[in-house]
Amino acid sequence: MVNHEEEVLAPTPGQRVGTFSKRKDVKRTFWLWLFFTIVFCVLGRLAYPHWMPPVLSKEMQGNEDIMIWFTVISAPIAGIVLAVAMESFLNMHRGDTPPEEGVAIRTNTPVVIIWTAGSVFFCIVAIVWGLVVMNTDATKAAADSATSLTVDVTGAQWNWSFFYPAQNIHTHTLNLPVDRPVTFNVISDDVNHSFWPVQLGVKVDANRLATTVIHATPTKVGVLDVKCAELCGLYHAYMETSGQVQTSADFTSWVSSIQATGGVQQ
Amino acid sequence: MTTLTHAPASSRPIPNPKKSLITRLHMGTGMVVGIIFCWGTYFAMKAGRDMTDSHNVNKVLLASMMMWSFGFLVGIGALIGPFRWLIGKDLTAEEQLYLAGDGQGVKRYFKYCTDHKVVGIQYLVGVMTMLGAGGTMAMMIRTNLATPGSHFVNPNVYNSLVGLHGITMIIALIIVSTGPFGNYIMPIMIGAADMAFPRLNALSWWVLFTAIPVLCSAWFLGGIPTGWTAYAPLSDQAGPGMNAFLATIIIFALSTAVAGANITTTVIAMRAKGMKWNRVPIFVIGATISVALAVPAFPTFMVAMIQTAMDRTIATGFYDPNVGGSGWLYANLFWIMGHPEVYVILIPGVAALMEIAPVFVRKPLFSYNAAIAGFAGIAGLSILVWAHHMYMSGWMPALNGPFMVTTEFISVPTGLLFLVLIGTLWRGKPWMKLPMLSVYAFIWDFLIGGITGIYLSDVPADNYLHGSMYVTAHFHYTLMGAALTGAIGGLAYWFPKMTGRMLNERGGYISFWLVQIGFNVLFLGMFLAGAEGQPRRVADYAHLFAHANLISTIGAYSVGIGMLTLLWAIIHSARSGVVAPMNPWGAKTLEWTVPYPVPLVNFDTPPVVTSDPYGYGRSAK
Numbered sequence: 001m002v003n004h005e006e007e008v009l010a011p012t013p014g015q016r017v018g019t020f021s022k023r024k025d026v027k028r029t030f031w032l033w034l035f036f037t038i039v040f041c042v043l044g045r046l047a048y049p050h051w052m053p054p055v056l057s058k059e060m061q062g063n064e065d066i067m068i069w070f071t072v073i074s075a076p077i078a079g080i081v082l083a084v085a086m087e088s089f090l091n092m093h094r095g096d097t098p099p100e101e102g103v104a105i106r107t108n109t110p111v112v113i114i115w116t117a118g119s120v121f122f123c124i125v126a127i128v129w130g131l132v133v134m135n136t137d138a139t140k141a142a143a144d145s146a147t148s149l150t151v152d153v154t155g156a157q158w159n160w161s162f163f164y165p166a167q168n169i170h171t172h173t174l175n176l177p178v179d180r181p182v183t184f185n186v187i188s189d190d191v192n193h194s195f196w197p198v199q200l201g202v203k204v205d206a207n208r209l210a211t212t213v214i215h216a217t218p219t220k221v222g223v224l225d226v227k228c229a230e231l232c233g234l235y236h237a238y239m240e241t242s243g244q245v246q247t248s249a250d251f252t253s254w255v256s257s258i259q260a261t262g263g264v265q266q
Numbered sequence: 267m268t269t270l271t272h273a274p275a276s277s278r279p280i281p282n283p284k285k286s287l288i289t290r291l292h293m294g295t296g297m298v299v300g301i302i303f304c305w306g307t308y309f310a311m312k313a314g315r316d317m318t319d320s321h322n323v324n325k326v327l328l329a330s331m332m333m334w335s336f337g338f339l340v341g342i343g344a345l346i347g348p349f350r351w352l353i354g355k356d357l358t359a360e361e362q363l364y365l366a367g368d369g370q371g372v373k374r375y376f377k378y379c380t381d382h383k384v385v386g387i388q389y390l391v392g393v394m395t396m397l398g399a400g401g402t403m404a405m406m407i408r409t410n411l412a413t414p415g416s417h418f419v420n421p422n423v424y425n426s427l428v429g430l431h432g433i434t435m436i437i438a439l440i441i442v443s444t445g446p447f448g449n450y451i452m453p454i455m456i457g458a459a460d461m462a463f464p465r466l467n468a469l470s471w472w473v474l475f476t477a478i479p480v481l482c483s484a485w486f487l488g489g490i491p492t493g494w495t496a497y498a499p500l501s502d503q504a505g506p507g508m509n510a511f512l513a514t515i516i517i518f519a520l521s522t523a524v525a526g527a528n529i530t531t532t533v534i535a536m537r538a539k540g541m542k543w544n545r546v547p548i549f550v551i552g553a554t555i556s557v558a559l560a561v562p563a564f565p566t567f568m569v570a571m572i573q574t575a576m577d578r579t580i581a582t583g584f585y586d587p588n589v590g591g592s593g594w595l596y597a598n599l600f601w602i603m604g605h606p607e608v609y610v611i612l613i614p615g616v617a618a619l620m621e622i623a624p625v626f627v628r629k630p631l632f633s634y635n636a637a638i639a640g641f642a643g644i645a646g647l648s649i650l651v652w653a654h655h656m657y658m659s660g661w662m663p664a665l666n667g668p669f670m671v672t673t674e675f676i677s678v679p680t681g682l683l684f685l686v687l688i689g690t691l692w693r694g695k696p697w698m699k700l701p702m703l704s705v706y707a708f709i710w711d712f713l714i715g716g717i718t719g720i721y722l723s724d725v726p727a728d729n730y731l732h733g734s735m736y737v738t739a740h741f742h743y744t745l746m747g748a749a750l751t752g753a754i755g756g757l758a759y760w761f762p763k764m765t766g767r768m769l770n771e772r773g774g775y776i777s778f779w780l781v782q783i784g785f786n787v788l789f790l791g792m793f794l795a796g797a798e799g800q801p802r803r804v805a806d807y808a809h810l811f812a813h814a815n816l817i818s819t820i821g822a823y824s825v826g827i828g829m830l831t832l833l834w835a836i837i838h839s840a841r842s843g844v845v846a847p848m849n850p851w852g853a854k855t856l857e858w859t860v861p862y863p864v865p866l867v868n869f870d871t872p873p874v875v876t877s878d879p880y881g882y883g884r885s886a887k
Binding site: 047051052053062067080082085088091100103104126133134137191196210236 | 503
């Protein structure tokens, strides 16, 4: 016997969730979501540390952390997009006649609200993370200013040159002591260049007649590559030099060797 | 569902404006007059000037290029109407009908033709030509970068290739959807007989056309060694080829201003009876928001170029620090255009795919309002984010935080676009035809482009990534992976209405997979190179980056072969493809209610719209 009273009752939210979660397409979408989310997390966690150059500064570590964790945080959202797309792709209709009519879902207000709120939340996390790192770097730079090593960097078509005012030496390689904050005052002799000591993870444009300033704190000994990251004319590709993050003793010895040759690196 | 009411068919006179100058003018006469104006200006200005002074060279070349453009417009008859107005007259009814190209066959494509369908095809051919030229340059760039130490081209040629590839592709992508589909399809979609200003419509195309030879001349004048960004003071230092770049942008900005005003007015004023705003097809909404965004954005580009031209001709020094100018002023003006421009490119492509998805899934577009909110939110925020391109420039570091906030928030309306698409796909059984494949390609490509954009908008991460190959890969994922993919989907979808024939499926499928697989190999390789620390726009690189670059080049060749396959499919199908029925996809928008060839005034009876065009599907169980 059919109970008509039960038939016309609207399902409760709990019943609707129960029915929804038992659907085959929903289950498949869930497993696809899990798969894509894990793949993105693993890629983010493994790929960037593997791809990016050795971390020689606190700033570079901060950059790498952001690359990794932004990937991990965005993985569940990317996973939803890819899972729904893949589920429908696997359900494709082929042939020369259109498929049967689908379900007429015009909108779903809770879904739109949750999706938008999720995006806003993700944005706020990314923004706060970025602002905190910026603020920490700026505060530390201000606190370190009295003790930091100053290097005046000049870009000119197509080479880099460095002047260490306290040591009174001119060089064409960039050597820095480990664990000592450094301030770069950057300027250009001609067109725009961009000073990029790669392993330090900092960068700033070299502008004509306007000094720009960046700070870094080398934390590990290693080789530095200095490149130009702004198209600056014919030999832009070759506007690079090298350098090292050294122990304090090695740096002192390097400075002394240059001072011994008149303060100009040979 | 849309319905048609029957009204008496319009009777129109047969165009036969005998002895009118209009009948004698065409592209050939335009080129002759343009060349005469160009060389006349060149020799007249050169006489008595010291041509060893670069300022004089720049003056003469810029004036000659602009006069070529003006002369061409005179020669093709674009100014006959305005001239008649000056003497208190106008074109006769017969002349206007003649201008519409009625009964003139293929010839009308080479004339100043006001029929929006002819203008749409002219834009399509123009875009394909530009994509072909830009793509060829991309192949040359990637060939040079296949191995470190390659000397396929020298650094000067390489830098010029980078600049010309960039500006050619940017122009092509700005018009890739709104040009062909915005002109051919959109007026029919809204039930209009033509655009609001048919003569301006023809003008927008032919003004743009005059920019093409100007841009090509750069190659013979020493190239554009500055990249498409043309930063000062490098642009002050550049040779005569830079003038071609400046003239191209000025001409192009005029063309887009005219086209933008025309499309916007058409959509506002000429929609069919009953087509309320909530019944307008989403492609129309997207295209309109895109061109409306371009109207305020491109003038700043034009101003930036005019000031550069003034620096180079009369030494004003706007951007020359040596005389008190600032390169940061240029960078600001450039990016105030530059970032909205990214969305001018993107929005119509996404909107085309949103038009396609409901048709092939046989479901309504999910949350039409969210789609509009997404487009409007992106357009609104996009004018407040420009300085994220300048985080590392040294200009106002205190503003990096606020610009990071606005930039990150653009991912919220962008997320809505994804929601609309996946909501439409949800529980669907998609008809896997060529247009639908582009929807899936877009989702993957734009997801990668979008997520990597979040890293780049973050100031600390951008410290490392700015100016690297990572940036190049990111914006190719958004511009090519999303906007061009959307346009290719749109072409596959509307090809039957534009040519009367179906696009060859086999060729289309082969092309699709070659392009998409190649594209991902190409730019994932480039992400790798960027993460490893390779700067962008370099003609050579260290051995460390060799593997990543070789991977990229292999991917690029696959894209190249795929694009050639698509070109073959388009030409073959347009000439001898299967004849298309009036509505091969069973879509519900108005363009599918008219036959091919589409009548001159589109509809014999004015359509009356009674609902939106997404009434697919059955009730949910």
